[in-house]
Amino acid sequence: MKKYNINKEIVDSVELKCLLISNGVKDDNAVYEIFGKDYRLNVSPLTCNSLLLSDGTNVQLTDLVFLPEALTPFHLRISEDKPALFYENDWIDFVSFHKKTDFYLQKTASGAPYMGNAVLQGCDFVSFQCLWHCEYAASGKPCEFCYAGAEFEYLAKNNQPQPVALAASDLVEIIRYAVQNGDANSTQITGGSTFSGKTEYRHISGYLQAIAESDIPLTGELLLYITPPADLSYIDDYFSLGTSRIACSIEVWDEKRAGIITPGKIHFTSRKRHLQALNYIAGKYGKGRAFSNFIIGLESIETLKAGATFLAERGIIPSASVWMPFGRPVMGSTTAPKLDYFRRIKEMLAELYHRYELIPPGGCGLNVCIEKDIYTYSKL
Ligand code: SF4
Numbered sequence: 001m002k003k004y005n006i007n008k009e010i011v012d013s014v015e016l017k018c019l020l021i022s023n024g025v026k027d028d029n030a031v032y033e034i035f036g037k038d039y040r041l042n043v044s045p046l047t048c049n050s051l052l053l054s055d056g057t058n059v060q061l062t063d064l065v066f067l068p069e070a071l072t073p074f075h076l077r078i079s080e081d082k083p084a085l086f087y088e089n090d091w092i093d094f095v096s097f098h099k100k101t102d103f104y105l106q107k108t109a110s111g112a113p114y115m116g117n118a119v120l121q122g123c124d125f126v127s128f129q130c131l132w133h134c135e136y137a138a139s140g141k142p143c144e145f146c147y148a149g150a151e152f153e154y155l156a157k158n159n160q161p162q163p164v165a166l167a168a169s170d171l172v173e174i175i176r177y178a179v180q181n182g183d184a185n186s187t188q189i190t191g192g193s194t195f196s197g198k199t200e201y202r203h204i205s206g207y208l209q210a211i212a213e214s215d216i217p218l219t220g221e222l223l224l225y226i227t228p229p230a231d232l233s234y235i236d237d238y239f240s241l242g243t244s245r246i247a248c249s250i251e252v253w254d255e256k257r258a259g260i261i262t263p264g265k266i267h268f269t270s271r272k273r274h275l276q277a278l279n280y281i282a283g284k285y286g287k288g289r290a291f292s293n294f295i296i297g298l299e300s301i302e303t304l305k306a307g308a309t310f311l312a313e314r315g316i317i318p319s320a321s322v323w324m325p326f327g328r329p330v331m332g333s334t335t336a337p338k339l340d341y342f343r344r345i346k347e348m349l350a351e352l353y354h355r356y357e358l359i360p361p362g363g364c365g366l367n368v369c370i371e372k373d374i375y376t377y378s379k380l
Helices: 013-023 031-034 147-158 168-181 197-213 233-240 257-261 263-269 271-285 301-313 339-355 370-380
Strands: 003-006 011-013 050-052 058-060 074-079 083-087 089-096 119-121 125-128 186-190 222-225 243-246 292-295 319-320
Touching: 003 013, 003 058, 003 089, 011 013, 013 058, 013 319, 013 339, 013 370, 031 074, 125 168, 125 257, 168 186, 168 197, 186 197, 197 222, 197 233, 233 271, 257 263, 263 271, 271 292, 292 301, 301 319, 301 339, 319 339, 319 370, 339 370
Parallel strands: 125 186, 186 222, 222 243, 243 292, 292 319
Antiparallel strands: 003 011, 050 058, 074 083, 083 089, 119 125
16 A cells, blocks of 8 residues: 655655545646546546546545635646646645446447446446435435435425436446446445335345346446335345345434434334344344444544444444535534644554454445545555
8 A cells, every 4th residue: 555745744645635626626727638538537426436546546526626715735636647636736646447338328229328327346246326316305304425415306396396216227238238348246226215115125136137138248236225114124125136235324323313314214214114124134144244334534533433333343344435515514623633633543444444353345446435444555
């Protein structure tokens, strides 16, 4: 794992990844013009761009050029004919991008565009960020950090229809293309939170059945992100239909803060039901089959450590995605955490993954998630 010199501090690749995700980057237009021709780099934010640090660490590249008022010290420019990261005017590292794909130009046979429905993530994932709309957000209780939730709430408030869930046949087509043309071997299936377990079950089982009946050679993992159901037998069905691991994401362990930041999850689902489902999966299917995401940057290190430890002791992976504050204030704040916060979270999770032998999914790290990068660091 490489070390970098930033603003008179030495940081490693995991720490730099956290800083880049949470602060965003301003990209020179020339980077798109020159490298967009041969690499997976698109001016549209819907394509979820990422860059590779020179040691291969995959990092979300959120270009804040489109938010002129947003301040970030990080810049992507061209230096010695190569794309390079800068902290203000100080060179940090030469970077690269994933190889070019026509994925985002495609439409399914029924006319559904790939762009907006799915993204290629890291080196091996095709991810569906929100296959069905979030009923919690539409009812006025979105999570404060969630960009999709804000959109569902806006549509509901303005009496506009919510987007229709992607058809199972479209999902299969998109995965097939990503596997055959985009180096993907794994997929993430995610939707919004739902009031009725049955509605969500119909969506998920339809998708899983369609994947199971297809001939797609998914040699990696199939990750499912669900609203924890009252009827736990749904979970058994999801595993029998080919799911590798299931997430019931708690996001914020401090329950008082969670009531404000994730009101729908606390009010409608409850912490108790999240833990019930996670414990059920870990107890019946074993260590590492359940995981729960935390948004890194929204609570104290102490409460986050308490939550992550509680889960890890029970064989549940505490996974971690870095909060992106720009444009979505949480509890009135848009201030990204400092280096020391990320460093201590990294040490804490690395220790838990090592002690409880928890191996997060994925070949290389995903764009805004750091659990795989921290696991790799824990091996060092
Ligand atoms: S419940 Fe999920 S989809 Fe809904 S607002 Fe929260 S994070 Fe977003």
